[in-house]
Amino acid sequence: MSPVIESDEHKALRAAVRTLGERHGRNHDREALWAEAGKLGYLGVNLPEEYGGGGGGIAELHLVLEELGATGCPLLMMVVSPAICGTVIARFGTEDQKRAWLPGLADGTRTMAFGITEPDAGSNSHRITTTARRDPDTGDWLLTGRKVFISGVDIADATLIVGRTEDSRTGRLKPCLFIVPRDAPGFERRQLDMELTAAEKQFELTLDDVRLPAEALVGDEDAGLLQLFAGLNPERVMTAAFAIGMGRYALTQAITYARDRTVWNTPIGAHQAIAHPLAQAHIDLELARLMTQKAAHLYDAGDDVGAGEAANMAKYAAGEACVKAVDQAVHTLGGNGLTREFGLASLITAARVARIAPVSREMILNYVSHQTLGLPKSY
CATH class of the missing domain: 1.20.140.10 (Butyryl-CoA Dehydrogenase, subunit A, domain 3)
Structure with missing residues (x-):
């Protein structure tokens, strides 16, 4: 492939974000910076225009995060909310999910956390034990399991949880993603005592038969x-x-x-x-x-x-x-x-x-x- 050379548009984006970062500086107020970055369109630069985003991609979004970090005010939740959750919903979500979440993720008025890591699974996504099963009477999903080292759950409106459902043909568990609202009954969080200095806190999550409607599933159950x-x-x-x-x-x-x-x-x-x-x-x-x-x-x-x-x-x-x-x-x-x-x-x-x-x-x-x-x- 040909070398990746930054376009004039990317250079201009870097310069604009650098100006924003320098104005807020190392001792910035995270909420104020997040709000301004969202208002200026930087948080959602990777999301589709029809849902309030900038119509770009990860090529643009990662420049924003790098330049904010270079000025001493990185926004860790950019890794999670627009990059992971926004991308997944934009690519695989239903129309209702896109309209419900993408505009808010783009302008920073809504935030989403991401829950995959588990105490006994670590980096092995194939050993995830958080399970989702159908309620045969209502069609709802019931999620049970634990997650650990999940960033920003306290400030997120919902968490995109990676669970596993049973394949009716093979009986094996397959990964699926669910949008779990912060206040869902049975969804508990415990802040971890970290020596890491960061605005975003880390949490252990417990899901005890968390009941979710069928539309909480993101994308195709068989393409998890x-x-x-x-x-x-x-x-x-x-x-x-x-x-x-x-x-x-x-x-x-x-x-x-x-x-x-x-x-x-x-x-x-x-x-x-x-x-x-x-x-x-x-x-x-x-x-x-x-x-x-x-x-x-x-x-x-x-x-x-x-x-x-x-x-x-x-x-x-x-x-x-x-x-x-x-x-x-x-x-x-x-x-x-x-x-x-x-x-x-x-x-x-x-x-x-x-x-x-x-x-x-x-x-x-x-x-x-x-x-x-x-x-x-x-x-």
């Missing part, structure tokens, strides 16, 4: 796996953008400090021991950005298989680049790197998230070794 990965590929692309933005913010802080900090009448950035690691961090972030752009391009072009490989690679590269950039930035500032003034210390923990969520780097290496290289599995 396809629909699931239609959401997971954008999730990986957006996580990569989140990591790249974070890494760029850290690197910018380090570069500014290295230019201004003088020891023995010489800026510390003049020393190769400082300059070269920062240059390497920049290179790694740029390489990760290129793979992320490729993954977004493939996804928007409808190549789900190609996008799956590229999105996993992008997420891996961006996670590694982010951790290294943050570490080098803190090291460049020394003790100042641990002060609140520069906003780097909190990134030490946050950067690790890009390595372990939504899928660990080891599972990505498994994917590439099996799917790309054709090597045998050990499990």
